[in-house]
Amino acid sequence: MNKSTEVLVIGGGVTGCGVLFDLAQRGFKAILVERGALSNATSGRFHGLLHSGGRYAVKDAEAAEECIIENRILRKIMPHCVEDTGGMFVSTPWDPPEYADVFMKSCHAVGIEAEEISVAEALRREPMLNPRIRRVFLVPDGSVETWEACKSLTESAAEYGAETLTYHQVIDLLTRNGKVTGAKVKNIITGEELTLEADLVVNAAGAWGGKLGHIAGCDVTVHAGKGTMVAMNFRMVNTVINRCGPAADGDIIVPVGSVAVIGTTSVKVPDPDSYPIEDWEVKKMMDQGEMMIPDFKKFRPLRAWAGVRPLYQEAAAGADLRKVSRKYALLDHATRDGVEGFVTITGGKWTTYRQMAEHTVDLVCQKLNTQRECQTATTVLKHGESGKLFKLGQRLENLETKQWRGQLICECEIVTRPQIEAHLAENHTNIINDLRRDLRVGMGPCQGGFCTYRVAGIMHENKKLSAGQANKALGDFLQERWKGAQPILWGQHLRQFQLDEGIYMGLLGLDKLPTALSGQDTGRIAEVETEGYFEVEEAAS
Numbered sequence: 453m454n455k456s457t458e459v460l461v462i463g464g465g466v467t468g469c470g471v472l473f474d475l476a477q478r479g480f481k482a483i484l485v486e487r488g489a490l491s492n493a494t495s496g497r498f499h500g501l502l503h504s505g506g507r508y509a510v511k512d513a514e515a516a517e518e519c520i521i522e523n524r525i526l527r528k529i530m531p532h533c534v535e536d537t538g539g540m541f542v543s544t545p546w547d548p549p550e551y552a553d554v555f556m557k558s559c560h561a562v563g564i565e566a567e568e569i570s571v572a573e574a575l576r577r578e579p580m581l582n583p584r585i586r587r588v589f590l591v592p593d594g595s596v597e598t599w600e601a602c603k604s605l606t607e608s609a610a611e612y613g614a615e616t617l618t619y620h621q622v623i624d625l626l627t628r629n630g631k632v633t634g635a636k637v638k639n640i641i642t643g644e645e646l647t648l649e650a651d652l653v654v655n656a657a658g659a660w661g662g663k664l665g666h667i668a669g670c671d672v673t674v675h676a677g678k679g680t681m682v683a684m685n686f687r688m689v690n691t692v693i694n695r696c697g698p699a700a701d702g703d704i705i706v707p708v709g710s711v712a713v714i715g716t717t718s719v720k721v722p723d724p725d726s727y728p729i730e731d732w733e734v735k736k737m738m739d740q741g742e743m744m745i746p747d748f749k750k751f752r753p754l755r756a757w758a759g760v761r762p763l764y765q766e767a768a769a770g771a772d773l774r775k776v777s778r779k780y781a782l783l784d785h786a787t788r789d790g791v792e793g794f795v796t797i798t799g800g801k802w803t804t805y806r807q808m809a810e811h812t813v814d815l816v817c818q819k820l821n822t823q824r825e826c827q828t829a830t831t832v833l834k835h836g837e838s839g840k841l842f843k844l845g846q847r848l849e850n851l852e853t854k855q856w857r858g859q860l861i862c863e864c865e866i867v868t869r870p871q872i873e874a875h876l877a878e879n880h881t882n883i884i885n886d887l888r889r890d891l892r893v894g895m896g897p898c899q900g901g902f903c904t905y906r907v908a909g910i911m912h913e914n915k916k917l918s919a920g921q922a923n924k925a926l927g928d929f930l931q932e933r934w935k936g937a938q939p940i941l942w943g944q945h946l947r948q949f950q951l952d953e954g955i956y957m958g959l960l961g962l963d964k965l966p967t968a969l970s971g972q973d974t975g976r977i978a979e980v981e982t983e984g985y986f987e988v989e990e991a992a993s
């Protein structure tokens with residue numbers, strides 16, 4: 453099958469989605485292709501922090517300024533994705549005391565409203581904080597919801613006629629006379645191949661940007677900088693807590709929904725598709741947590757995961773990735789490499805996606821010889837029309853005031869049957885992980901122990917999935933959950949995991965269930981792939 457468009461965007465992380473919306477709003481015909489679900493890679497595997505810029509103020513004033521400008525814009529254009537948690541920079545006994553004054557001055561120099569409060573006041577607001585902290589500064593940090601943001605961006609783009617193809621992987625780029633003219637794309641669920649012709653291709657493939665550049669014959673060095681994070685099973689702080697010192701591993705705790713996330717590490721990995729979480733990383737997160745919150749280690753970690761930062765550098769980076777710029781790079785491969793029709797946008801931060809998109813589309817306009825003004829800084833995205841910022845208790849309130857009715861399917865995250873049914877009706881998906889991203893099913897303390905089999909049952913009923921297909925969806929989801937649980941299996945979480953094992957293996961007999969071998973029911977009966985699900989003894993030993 454063939455399709456043609458003006459601009460093809462590769463990559464459905466926040467950068468690609470932002471570029472798509474900006475293109476569509478400026479009147480370009482545009483298609484986005486993403487090999488997985490939206491925001492499945494780095495944009496869905498990040499720390500969730502809407503930067504105030506405080507983190508960069510001392511070392512990188514330009515990056516700090518970008519953050520504070522975008523922070524203010526995102527609160528207005530996607531309020532439903534931003535929780536106004538505020539942030540604290542706390543000077544602990546392990547941070548250089550002289551950093552605090554420099555920090556305050558640097559924040560003010562770039563326009564970040566940093567205000568010092570007393571330690572007593574900080575402890576009143578955040579009672580779990582280490583009472584040994586010496587100074588505390590308030591900054592306008594926030595917490596952001598990435599899946600909702602990417603959904604709003606692509607749905608808003610669709611209102612201007614743009615198309616988004618998820619689960620479509622670029623397997624080759626089309627070239628003619630030294631110009632990139634489109635891409636060959638494969639639907640990874642059906643196997644169908646598609647040729648997409650375009651006047652211009654934007655490479656927004658994050659840490660995979662170098663691979664695509666290589667296909668186009670351009671030498672683009674994008675390092676994959678792995679960062680590991682650990683989610684704790686309750687929201688131990690309501691404010692983003694940052695250490696007031698030079699950036700280091702495990703120095704930020706972000707309240708994200710009903711949990712708190714500590715992160716991150718920063719390790720160069722050779723392959724953005726393969727980066728196991730190492731024991732030392734988890735241990736480091738737990739040790740660092742203790743410095744901000746005494747007894748941190750006594751609480752229950754819920755899950756560990758990692759993402760890969762797209763770190764662009766013209767020359768090869770050494771081992772210390774914290775020295776590679778967190779700013780972004782916009783590459784016109786016509787002037788840089790003599791390859792027309794191809795532009796790369798990479799690096800940066802989630803917080804600065806909109807600005808990255810704006811500059812990318814400015815370049816697209818220039819290359820396609822047209823002048824069209826960017827309006828994304830002032831356009832409220834779909835679903836954000838009420839202007840209300842995200843509120844943690846909203847789901848419970850919806851349930852208690854009976855705005856939401858029907859059977860409660862996921863008790864931890866408050867997800868009801870009608871919500872799941874509506875999602876299934878609107879989306880083509882047979883993948884439970886897609887429901888997790890959209891509705892947060894299975895993300896709470898039981899990690900899907902009590903809700904996943906219910907969801908599989910609803911999919912069976914509503915999607916008319918065969919038993920084999922529903923079983924496969926269930927098995928695939930548990931396999932994904934297992935990956936995040938494995939690195940933190942001790943104490944209370946190990947107990948929870950053993951309970952889940954009892955439910956899925958003991959009661960349900962997951963390893964004996966018939967399953968379809970692929971996304972489509974082949975009619976063949978095979979056992980659910982359970983390797984690794986519940987190897988508790990091995991992992992715990």
Ligand SMILES: Cc1cc2nc3c(=O)[nH]c(=O)nc-3n(C[C@H](O)[C@H](O)[C@H](O)COP(=O)(O)OP(=O)(O)OC[C@H]3O[C@@H](n4cnc5c(N)ncnc54)[C@H](O)[C@@H]3O)c2cc1C
Nearest residue numbers: 463465466467487494495498499501622658679761802803
């Ligand atoms: C550990 C960690 C913590 C972070 N924390 C924060 C934070 O708290 N706040 C903040 O502002 N920033 C944070 N960042 C940075 C931020 O997450 C990233 O800069 C941002 O998400 C990158 O978005 P992206 O769209 O460029 O890349 P991605 O989200 O990786 O998107 C690229 C997409 O391209 C797709 N793709 C790749 N190859 C192909 C192909 N051949 N065909 C089709 N699609 C393809 C991938 O599947 C992927 O979805 C963090 C990063 C990391 C790693």
